[in-house]
Amino acid sequence: MNDLKALESMGLVLPSAWYILGAVLFGIVGYMAYRRGRKTRHSTLLWIGVALMLYPYAVSETWMIWVIGFGLSGWAYTQWNDA
Secondary structure (H helix, E strand, C coil), X not given: CHHHHHHHHCCCCCCXXXXXXXXXXXXXXXXXXXXXXXXXXXXXXXXXXXXXXXXXXXXXXXXXXXXXXXHHHXXXXXXXXXX
């Protein structure tokens, strides 16, 4: 417990459960889009999948994880049948 307070005093905080859930969920969706894009040679779907897998590393706010994730997932959904 003392170590946690020391980390918090340095500005390091653990992500919330909703943040982790969003990162995992959109990572799985991104992996599925990446695999479909690679299999069908649909470059847009492939890069949407890469973006879904990697963007949680660049975003620190929980609400941004969900907003960007839903946006990219919606875009992947529209591209899915075009592949």
